[in-house]
Amino acid sequence: MHTRVRFIIGGLVALIALRFGASALQDSSADRRLQAWIVAVNEHVPGERDLAVTTVALWSRKDLDDVLARLKRVLDSGHTLNNAFLKKAARLHADVAIAYKTEHGYALPPGDQPTLAIFDGQPVFASTGTVHWSAGRQLLEWIRPASSLGQDDDVRLWYRATTAFLQEHNEFYELEPHLARALTLFPKDAFLLLAAGSLHEGYAEDRVQHAFFQSDGTVRITLPGRTLAGAVATSALSPASTRPSSIRSASTERQEAERLFREALAADPSLAEARIRLGHVLAARQRDKEAVLELQAALHAPLPALLEYYALLFLGRSKQSLDQREEAVAAFEEAAKIYPSAQSPHLALSQLAGDSGNHSKALKELEVLTQPSTMTRDDPWWRYNRIHVPDAAAQLTRLRTASLQ
Amino acid sequence: MKFLAGVLTTLSCLTLSASRLPGPQTPVFVSKVDTVRVDVMVTDRGQPVPGLQPKDFTVTDAGVRQAVDIVAFEDAPLNVVLALDVSGSVQGERLTQLREAAETLLDRLKAGDTVGLMTFGSAVVVQAAPTNDISRVRAALIAPGGGDDETALVDASYSAMALSRSDDGRALVIVLTDGTDTASFLRPSDVLDSAKRADAVVYGVSSTQRDEPAFLHDLCEFTGGRIVREASVRTLGQTFVRILEEFRHRYVLSYTPRGVPKRGWHPIKVGIVGRRLTVTARPGYLLSQ
Numbered sequence: 001m002h003t004r005v006r007f008i009i010g011g012l013v014a015l016i017a018l019r020f021g022a023s024a025l026q027d028s029s030a031d032r033r034l035q036a037w038i039v040a041v042n043e044h045v046p047g048e049r050d051l052a053v054t055t056v057a058l059w060s061r062k063d064l065d066d067v068l069a070r071l072k073r074v075l076d077s078g079h080t081l082n083n084a085f086l087k088k089a090a091r092l093h094a095d096v097a098i099a100y101k102t103e104h105g106y107a108l109p110p111g112d113q114p115t116l117a118i119f120d121g122q123p124v125f126a127s128t129g130t131v132h133w134s135a136g137r138q139l140l141e142w143i144r145p146a147s148s149l150g151q152d153d154d155v156r157l158w159y160r161a162t163t164a165f166l167q168e169h170n171e172f173y174e175l176e177p178h179l180a181r182a183l184t185l186f187p188k189d190a191f192l193l194l195a196a197g198s199l200h201e202g203y204a205e206d207r208v209q210h211a212f213f214q215s216d217g218t219v220r221i222t223l224p225g226r227t228l229a230g231a232v233a234t235s236a237l238s239p240a241s242t243r244p245s246s247i248r249s250a251s252t253e254r255q256e257a258e259r260l261f262r263e264a265l266a267a268d269p270s271l272a273e274a275r276i277r278l279g280h281v282l283a284a285r286q287r288d289k290e291a292v293l294e295l296q297a298a299l300h301a302p303l304p305a306l307l308e309y310y311a312l313l314f315l316g317r318s319k320q321s322l323d324q325r326e327e328a329v330a331a332f333e334e335a336a337k338i339y340p341s342a343q344s345p346h347l348a349l350s351q352l353a354g355d356s357g358n359h360s361k362a363l364k365e366l367e368v369l370t371q372p373s374t375m376t377r378d379d380p381w382w383r384y385n386r387i388h389v390p391d392a393a394a395q396l397t398r399l400r401t402a403s404l405q
Numbered sequence: 406m407k408f409l410a411g412v413l414t415t416l417s418c419l420t421l422s423a424s425r426l427p428g429p430q431t432p433v434f435v436s437k438v439d440t441v442r443v444d445v446m447v448t449d450r451g452q453p454v455p456g457l458q459p460k461d462f463t464v465t466d467a468g469v470r471q472a473v474d475i476v477a478f479e480d481a482p483l484n485v486v487l488a489l490d491v492s493g494s495v496q497g498e499r500l501t502q503l504r505e506a507a508e509t510l511l512d513r514l515k516a517g518d519t520v521g522l523m524t525f526g527s528a529v530v531v532q533a534a535p536t537n538d539i540s541r542v543r544a545a546l547i548a549p550g551g552g553d554d555e556t557a558l559v560d561a562s563y564s565a566m567a568l569s570r571s572d573d574g575r576a577l578v579i580v581l582t583d584g585t586d587t588a589s590f591l592r593p594s595d596v597l598d599s600a601k602r603a604d605a606v607v608y609g610v611s612s613t614q615r616d617e618p619a620f621l622h623d624l625c626e627f628t629g630g631r632i633v634r635e636a637s638v639r640t641l642g643q644t645f646v647r648i649l650e651e652f653r654h655r656y657v658l659s660y661t662p663r664g665v666p667k668r669g670w671h672p673i674k675v676g677i678v679g680r681r682l683t684v685t686a687r688p689g690y691l692l693s694q
Contacts, residue, residue, distance in 0.1 A: 206585060206586055206587060207588075210587075313590070347563060348590065350563075354599060366568065382588060
């Protein structure tokens, strides 16, 4: 074990012993847990599913709560913990959560945030996320001086990367407290504002709205099977017509998304993704002329292929709404050049051709549908509600390679 | 008049259309540009009413009475496109039963009918382009792909309508889905407009336990079809056959519109002279120019 690690463990254990007396150290199980946690934090290789990750992942919610409680007692006694150590700890807990993410939740102790998974437009599974996200947030809150937290680039990086991951996996309920805290600390951070806008943009989508609301606007949360229904009944998403407080009507969600995208652009006017998403939201709000202005402005500068594709798709659609057919066709054709096997621009081109009476062209555009495999027919439109540029993987790499201060 | 509803044009040699083999021509379909065709179902207490003649129908287009030129019943070839939702919630045994149901439908097609098969999750996949070589469609049923976790119902419905279009038959689209749209790029309102321009009749088979997708409901209504709720996939084959037979028993009215505006929405009203029968037809069609 490295000298530095031994020093930190020794320091913490000594602190606890000094503060709470010898009896604190005689609680051997809790002490061993704390020591093991400190070792894990220090020996974890960021991004690896190493012994540190697998060890901490096996612990129960109570084990983790005990560790955090003991750390808090140290802090309450007037001592501080090493800031870089706390950041490493937050990074470890993020890596644990990421490593044990499953299709419908986490193979980990639950957290406090109720989660309703939406599968193919249906609410199908209720879980409670994982405590490791809130543990990460909590550890960062112990950085001192507290007033420095909002200026700490490492903390900002942690929130950005983990937010991107949570968004990529549609972890809406975890994202809410996550982004709420992140934006309290970094209210002018363009990426976090973009992510928050995307969250509300996602809430406005049919697949989410349909899962929560009946067509008449009343709340629906029904789950097949007694077990799952029971799980929901015990959560904040009670089927007893309790409206999930976080999700509102599509129009309200789009209004909020627009506000956040505009704030993101105020913070960083060059953030093309925010401008493109703003254009998308404006079009959804039947403000196609404004949408066109935003999308054309975004396209004015060189864009990564993915963003250019989105911008052209949305520009084409708004032009279509404005009855500017030739411009719509041009935009969709440009989008099709970027991702030739993607179906969305070809469907739009087919529709435009068919509606104007050119049925042979309408059929020709549908030839892309004869390619059988979705593996060879990737359409980035299918990932629009999840992905950012740079994506979560790139942002996590930045977090994991950062030299924490 | 540039016609979009019921305009019968010849398809050029395309990959998607090349598989269509010429079916027996029926005298009821005449390729002329200014013709509107309307599929009409006439029932008496739920049972189709055969034997009606042109003089038995009244048709108004934008409020103007039209002369019904042609009436077809039963013998016109069908262009059927079956669009199956194979998204995440349609897997395993359910998918097997879906295949069997589609087989049942194929068994009931007649010589001259064409059939195409599409599946959709996020991706819309043409498993078999419309053809009267039923064996090709059967082969495509063995391992239909395209399923994933989402449902591009709107994209698929548009594609099915476009594929069903042909110059020598009546277009029937059957869309089976168990959920709401979660992945389409095309907007429902745009596809409904396309439906108003097309001559396909769409039947939606909704197997969801919850309220059926509003889009599918509207699409069926605008095309003169209807929604069929199917609680069990085990009886799906019978449902497909029922739809097919119902569609065969529909009349095709054809008229050359006179005294009507050249563009915009044309409401159509179809009635029966002197009898209290139930008439189901599309409520109108849309002309762009």
